[in-house]
Amino acid sequence: MKLVPLPLGSGILLVSLLLLLPNIIYSQSHSPIYAKVLCLNSPEGCECKISENKSARIFHGEAAVLEEFPQNTEYWKIRTSKQICQYPRKNLKALGYQSSFRPMQTSRDHSPKSLYQLLQQEDADRLEKTESQSLGIYYPTYYHLALEEAFPGTEIAAYSPSGKEIGRASATFLEQVRWEGSGIAKDGKKYHFAGEGKYELYDLEWGWGAGYGYQVYPYRTIAISFKDLCEKLRSKISSCSKSKVIGALAYIPKIKEKRIRMQDGKVHDGYFCLNDTGSPLYIRDDRMDIFVGVHGGGSPYQPAELSRNTFLDAGIFPLYPSDWRMYTSEKERFWCPQEKLPRNPYSPSETECKLDYHAIAPEKGMEMRIFFRKDGSLVRCKP
Template sequence: MLFFLKKLVPLPLGSGILLYLLLFSTSLFSQNSPPVYAKVLCVNSPEGCECKFPEKEHGIRVFHGEAVILEDPFSKSETSKIRRSKESCHYPRINLKPLGYQHAFRPMQTSLDHSPKPLERFLFQEDLERLSEFQPTSLGSYYPTYYHLALEEAFPGTEVPAYSPSGKEIGRASATFLEQVRWEGSGIAKDGKKYHFAGEGKYELYDLEWGWGAGYNYQVFPYRTLAVSFKDLCEKIGSRISSCNKSKVIGTLAFISKIKEKKIKMQNGKYHDGYFCLNDTGSPLYIRDDRVDMFVGVHGGGSPYQPQELSRNLFLDAGINPLYPSDWKLYSSEKERFWCPKEKLPRNPFSPSESECKLDYHAQAPEKGMEMKIFFRKDGSLVRCRT
């Protein structure tokens, strides 16, 4: 609305006509502008926070991290009208965090080939031929999120210098893009440079098809690479691997039957076979225990804070829904979430008992879990993907 006030030129007409023009411009802007998404802030409240219905004493409960649409983004009142699904209510404006996005960006409209690399690329011929003979070992259910390469065209803004670990300026890119590189791990700038986050606000340039994995010369590939906690993986299978550590399990071949059963048609026209390589990892604050991050190239990462078209990827289109921040019901700060202790996790997450923890995704989104299996050869060695 302020935009129109600044651009409005007083006309030698009656004030009624001027007011009509102003209201018409504001209405036109509201109708044509993309929706404004916001993140609900509601910390230290596992029961959620009240969002009131207008002219009624009661309301609904909203939870920290939920994605809502601001129906009055230009209002200056203390409360804002928000929409969640088909319900609208009023919530304190101070407890809403609007989040921007590039509304014209379409991640699925890319010339990059996102077809899964054939298994021949990752397995030795002998392993490939005997794959059906290997002993599968279930790791239990894993709960997915998606990650991708950040693209500067989706995160434009003020250009700032990017520095290498030695302090040398290696390029310039938008600050919002570099922030996404820190979050996603890697990204491609508008000038074609590929940045990899090197820690402590520094970056490295690389020249690979997609990007580096978690070390040992492993690369990431869309719809084949999974990021897991290798420490927690070792806790699950350490009894079968002497002195288990990342170097001994990175690249583990994994199979998710739900992916195969969904018959997800990939870019090359073939159905996904359900096989993946565990060759990447993520922040231990988020990728831990039974959490898995699925690499989807430059396709959408499933964010709930933008229109669906901007978040799409082939797995999400097929109904493989990721965890959302609101699948954790207790936060002590905006990003600090509560994880249920392992000894309190529900044995049956679809029907937890009173004494079991219900505050995280295990009980809140049990349907998102997918059983993951890995393989051992007859001699007891772990089947792993090649670099």
């Protein structure tokens, strides 16, 4: 499953130590302590007191920095992106992070592969003259390889599907491998989650995609729901299935228009390969997950420096948990039914759904296009 990670590590120790001390007032000498706001079954948000006579509404999943958190009070002072207010401490979940980790400071080359490496030469040569079709608007998140250096902790054994011990790594790192799909340990071993608490070792540049020999590449791979992609392409691809559409070449005009300067000094051309997927609980409908190598995943629950990636620096913002406004449990969110989605997300009508990212964060959406050859076949990246 590929989602924005919530890094854990030495920051947990920091949080634990601080919370043990009575009447602590946060100061700039400490790394900021981030917390996730909990506010269940409340689409209108929950009250956060600004003063005796004034309050604000904040929503489940919002990121907050703890400003004052004495142990003998019911409310803690928090700072969100919009205000400073007092919120019930029982509804704040402190989250740790590895404060010294800098995802952009890596020797790994994150330059996008050239189109001639990704496509058949004939397709690359004719691309500008190839017919394209819009898939509509897609909304991004980012995913990446987990790195053990960002998730230190107690070492445990990692086992293969056959039950053989294949290595040892920190428990928090292996949990992130389960979350992200793949990761690199401190000893250089590359782990891929194989399901049911088991792992496989692999020796690829970055990692496997969603099958059929496809690999993932930074700033070129997008994970989507192939089932939902097929729903959009049934009129063009008979008996559409994952095997017929995986690797489809996609183009996002907004990425090209942003003129994003990549590691190799070149401007990103806006092309991607749809060759990975994620959990159907999160990567569904018009959701896409962009692979960014070992760069940051854009998590709001840590300082910006720890979440950076090249696209985010250029203003391509991902969806955040708080872009869904109704949760029935910490992670179980409400998705607007397709028939209730606003026709104009910037101005939804009274009868249309306003409880998810379509109405809450419409500015994050980007058009995606795919390509068909003259014979009607889909242009796809090579495995």
